[in-house]
Amino acid sequence: MANKVQKVWTKLKKVFGKNKDCISLAIGTDVTIPPDYKDDAGVAKQLNSAILELKELRDEYAANMEKLRTLATTVQETAESKEGLLIELNELRRLITPRVPRMGASDADRYSRRRS
Structure with a gap:
């Protein structure tokens, strides 16, 4: 797409020179040069086709955006859905996992003394 824009921009610069304001105005509005405009170089026709091309590219860009x-x-x-599912999964794991009390050091000592 960038290559297309560059080619059209080059065409417009040939017509307008380096006056970017004129080019921007032509692209941003629906202004076209009347077809009955007389010019030997066919500038109006080239300009209208370049403007039309840029407008199509602008519309394509907007659709892509x-x-x-x-x-x-x-x-x-x-x-967000995945995050919610992970929270639910962790909650289910917590509910399913049996709660076995862990032995502390004193509990382990008492247990070993009883067995002796």
Whole structure:
């Protein structure tokens, strides 16, 4: 996509020179040069096609950004869901695991004395 934009930008610079404000204005609005405009070099036709190309690229970029936002939301929801599932799993493990009291040092000594 960057190569496409670069090619179109080069076309526009040939027409406008280095006046970026004119290029930005042409891309940002729906202004086109009237087809009945007379010019020997076919500048109007080239300019209109370049502007149209850039607008299509802009729309494609916007669509791709929307897809990325949707994917980011899905990833975030999946992560939150996974985190919730892990919490539930740990809670289930805690409930299922039998609670066996652990012997402390004094308990172990008493147990060994009784056996002796």
